[in-house]
Structure formats: C-alpha cells, structure tokens
Amino acid sequence: MQLPAALLPLRHPAFRLLWLANLCSNTGMWMQNTGAGWMMTSLAPSPLMVSMVQVASLLPVFLLALPAGALADIVDRRHYLIAAQAWIAVAGTILALLAWQGMLGPWGLVALTFAIGAGTAMNSPAWSATTPEVVPRADLASAIVLNGIGFNITRAIGPAIGGFTVASAGPEATFALNALSFLVVIVALLFWKREAPRTGLPKEHFLSAMRAGIGFTRNSPVLRATILRGFMFFLFAAAVWGLLPLLVRQQLGLGPEWLGLMLASMGVGAVGAGFVLPSLRSRLDRNGTVTVAAILGGVALVLLGQAHHWSIGVLAMFLYGVAWITGASTLQASAQLSVPGWVRARAIGIYQFATFGGLTFGSALSGWGGEVLGIGWALALSGVLCAISGVAVHRFSIEPAASPTRESSPLPVIPAPEPAAPALAAILADDSSRVLEVVRYQIDPADRATFLAMMAECRQVRLRSGALGWRLFEDVAHPERWVEFWLVESWTEHLREAGRMTESDLAILAAAAALHRGPAPPEAARYLNVPPIPSS
Structure with missing residues (x-):
C-alpha cells in the first residue's frame, strides 16, 4: 500500500x-x-x-x-x-x-x-x-x-x-x-x-x-x-x-x-x-x-x-x-x-x-x-x-535564486592558491593570525558592468563562507586589472571555506573567473597577518 x-x-x-x-x-x-x-x-x-x-x-x-x-x-x-x-x-x-x-x-x-x-x-x-x-x-x-x-x-x-x-x-x-x-x-x-559528520578540522x-x-x-x-x-x-x-x-x-x-x-x-x-x-x-x-x-x-x-x-x-x-x-x-x-x-x-x-x-x-x-x-x-x-x-511584504521573495549558467562553454576551474610553504607550518598551526585572501583578475573594459555585478554576488559568497570583510579594487593606471580581497579570522577558518560553499556558490565564483581575459588563469594568493616588530 x-x-x-x-x-x-x-x-x-x-x-x-x-x-x-x-x-x-x-x-x-x-x-x-x-x-x-x-x-x-x-x-x-x-x-x-x-x-x-x-x-x-x-x-x-x-x-x-x-x-x-x-x-x-x-x-x-x-x-x-x-x-x-x-x-x-x-x-x-x-x-x-x-x-x-x-x-x-x-x-x-x-x-x-x-x-x-x-x-x-x-x-x-x-x-x-x-x-x-x-x-x-x-x-x-x-x-x-x-x-x-x-x-x-x-x-x-x-x-x-x-x-x-x-x-x-x-x-x-x-x-x-x-x-x-x-x-x-x-x-x-x-x-x-x-552519524556525526567528519571534517578533519577542529570544532x-x-x-x-x-x-x-x-x-x-x-x-x-x-x-x-x-x-x-x-x-x-x-x-x-x-x-x-x-x-x-x-x-x-x-x-x-x-x-x-x-x-x-x-x-x-x-x-x-x-x-x-x-x-x-x-x-x-x-x-x-x-x-x-x-x-x-x-x-x-x-x-x-x-x-x-x-x-x-x-x-x-x-x-x-x-x-x-x-x-x-x-x-x-x-x-x-x-x-x-x-x-x-x-x-x-x-x-x-x-x-x-x-x-x-x-x-x-x-x-x-x-x-x-x-x-x-x-x-x-x-x-x-x-x-x-x-x-x-x-x-x-509579499515583494520580498522567499524563492531560491537560480544558479548562474553559461550556455557557450563549461565554467572554468575556480582560482586556487599555491600550497602553504612548509617553513610556515608552525605559524599556521598556531592559528592566532588573520589571513588575507586575494584573487587578481584581468577584465575587458567592455565587461566592466557584468564583472561588477558578478563581484557583488562573489562578495555575498565570501561573507557567507566566513569572511570578516571583503573589498574590490581597480588599478587606476590599468583599468583592466582588478584585485579582490577578503579577510578571514584564522588559518583554520580559511580551511573551512571550501567545505562551506554550496554548488550554487561555486558556480558564482566560476562565472566570475570566466570573465578573466589574461594569458593565465586568475592569480590567487593568501597572506598571513604578521605583527610589526616593535622599534628599539
């Protein structure tokens, strides 16, 4: 029955x-x-x-x-x-x-x-x-x-x-x-x-x-x-x-x-x-x-x-x-x-x-x-x-937004940074410093409005995934160059980011990367906050 x-x-x-x-x-x-x-x-x-x-x-x-x-x-x-x-x-x-x-x-x-x-x-x-x-x-x-x-x-x-x-x-x-x-x-x-989910990261x-x-x-x-x-x-x-x-x-x-x-x-x-x-x-x-x-x-x-x-x-x-x-x-x-x-x-x-x-x-x-x-x-x-x-309040939609798609070609791989240097392993394990993450793009000036719209969505993705702050900068001498920055609380929080993203989030980031027009993929990097050395 x-x-x-x-x-x-x-x-x-x-x-x-x-x-x-x-x-x-x-x-x-x-x-x-x-x-x-x-x-x-x-x-x-x-x-x-x-x-x-x-x-x-x-x-x-x-x-x-x-x-x-x-x-x-x-x-x-x-x-x-x-x-x-x-x-x-x-x-x-x-x-x-x-x-x-x-x-x-x-x-x-x-x-x-x-x-x-x-x-x-x-x-x-x-x-x-x-x-x-x-x-x-x-x-x-x-x-x-x-x-x-x-x-x-x-x-x-x-x-x-x-x-x-x-x-x-x-x-x-x-x-x-x-x-x-x-x-x-x-x-x-x-x-x-x-069955509790396992992440391999600390609580x-x-x-x-x-x-x-x-x-x-x-x-x-x-x-x-x-x-x-x-x-x-x-x-x-x-x-x-x-x-x-x-x-x-x-x-x-x-x-x-x-x-x-x-x-x-x-x-x-x-x-x-x-x-x-x-x-x-x-x-x-x-x-x-x-x-x-x-x-x-x-x-x-x-x-x-x-x-x-x-x-x-x-x-x-x-x-x-x-x-x-x-x-x-x-x-x-x-x-x-x-x-x-x-x-x-x-x-x-x-x-x-x-x-x-x-x-x-x-x-x-x-x-x-x-x-x-x-x-x-x-x-x-x-x-x-x-x-x-x-x-x-009817105009405030509770319907899920459609994920971005590209009909002409598959979405590219999301920019990934190089692995952390072994020499910094002890500092990263200390988990006491904030991490600045960066992605550099080259964008055709004709795509500027589209890129800015995609970056508005990327901002929400980064902040949803744990970023403390997010910024976008344009090179005043070379308008085709753009830099996306976001800050996370610690190295462990940075490692959590990938696991927090949904398929829709990943599609948004990939759609932004698809607008890149440089000879190589967008460059991604991570920087560790280092306290200044006190003056003598």
Missing part, C-alpha cells in the same frame, strides 16, 4: 522514531500550556497577566535562539538534545510539585514557564536541524510539513486532553504529564544512532560560530526575506495565544474543557491543511502561499474577536489552524532549504529568534490591546494588521 505524499518521510526509520517521540512531547507541552493559561485566569485574571504566560514561554526562544543554534552546530547534537530534554523534564516536575502543594503564585507560574521555555529555546534549533540528517533532500520539504502536521495533531488532542484534565484533576496534573512526556524523547534519542569556537552564522544570514537574500516575512506573520498572528483563554472564559462564558476544544479545532484545521499542502505547491509558489496564509489568518482573527457563540469561535479557530500551518511550515521549509548543513542550526536559530520575537512582542502587544480596547477588538485589530502586513 502506497503512503500518501505527506506521509512518505515516515519510510525512514530514524525520522519515524524521532517524529513519534516529538508527537508525545508536544502533546504534553500543549496540555501544560492549557493548564498554565487556565490557572492564570484564576491566579490573576487580567489580559496582561494571562498573556504573560505566553510571553514567558516564547521570550527564551527570542533571547537564546542564536547561541542555541551555535552550540547545536559545534557540539554533538544528540547529546545536546538529551541535555535540553532533561532540563525541560526537571523544570516541569518542579512546576507540578509546587502547584500540587498550593505554593504557586502568578509570578512563580511565569518564572517556571520561562524556565521550561528556556529548555525549549535550547532544543528547537538543534531539533529542527536533525530533520535534514534523517531524510534525503528529496523528502525534506515533505518532512517539514509532516513535522507541522504532527505538531498540529498534538495541538488538536493536547489542549482537549489538557482541558478535561484541568477540569477533573487540576492544572498540576497537566504539568506532571508534560514532564513525563519528555522522558519519552530522551529514550528515543538514546536509541538514535547518529569551531562558540563566538566564531555565532559570528559565522550572523554573517551567513546577513548575506543570504532568501533567508533574510524568510526571516522578515516570518516576523511579520507571527507578530500579529500571536494575538490568539495571549487572549484565547480570556475570550473563552469571559466573552463566551465557557469552562476549561472548551478552551481545549477550541485549540483542538485549530489543530484539526492545521492537520487537514497539512495534508493538502504538498498538492498546493504545484499551483502556488512559496511567496503566494505565505501571503494567502496571512490574509486567511487575519480573517480568522477578526471572526474570532467578534464571536459570542461557541460555534463561531470553533469555526474561527479552524480557519486560524489552516492559516497557521500553511504560513509556518512554508516559512520553515524556506529557512531550512536555503541553508547548507554546516550552518543549519545557527540559521534556524536566527530565524527562530526573529519569529519567536514576533510571537513574544505580539503576545505582549495583544495583552496590552486587550486591556485598552477589550479582548474582541484587540483580536480584530490584530487580524486586520496581519492581512495588511502579509500583502505589504
């Missing part, structure tokens, strides 16, 4: 194991979120304080996503994930015990929610970066959508179970079940036999790894556009998470089980949309898909804000779920597919820094709006802004 297209990644055993474990932990997380949100409506029933629960769970991802991504790229990812899961389990256990003993106040709930969020923040980039390790690239987009489907299956059943658990056993029961669910993930990670230093991740992101147009569009989408879509518990309790006059059912309705919409997304890709590109998701999410928020009967609320949450997975999974796929493996966790960390920043500020803003405008109008205003912003 052939699997549906959306389920094909489950053919891969490692992905299937981790996917099922994540299903369990996400169910526990949604149960806890339901319990925490409802508990706050009793401890401090104001829109601002209820939204603070959501802010506390999201703010750590905003603060820690970049360092978490850097750590996930430079340490053993499996051990790192086990440590993060253990932290969440311990924090969840403390939360459950304090709630059970009646020793938990509103700010204690916020603090422990923040602690659990910190574990989630450290876990998220590494967990997202494991997907390309356990499925081939051909199945990667489907695997990302399937992760979204799994997440929203738990969104459907977790809040429903959580709502009934709160009604029957109290919020502390949801906290305890959440802590238990993360033990399942630890067991799955112990069974995962990960990157923490600060250097962060700097390389930021440099890569700054010089990746598709990733930058994905981050911008993700921030705008989640900024206004976040209003649901801060205001839904109060809308259910105050505007609709319903109990905790209805909060669970409303979130379950969203999960059903998200799961259904997830199965449709693979076929939607053949009709609509990523840009259009995210714009449609923002508009639909805006309509759902307006409808939810004006709901005074449970049926309207359930319909609005169903539409919101469709919009959420459509936008979130498309943006996540764009972020993952636009980055190579060496920087994947860092790039995802920066993407999550921006998107969870949008969620954090959006949740806080909606809480303030609920205080000033009322819950219904705050949701409606967020919906209008969600739709408008989605259309406004």
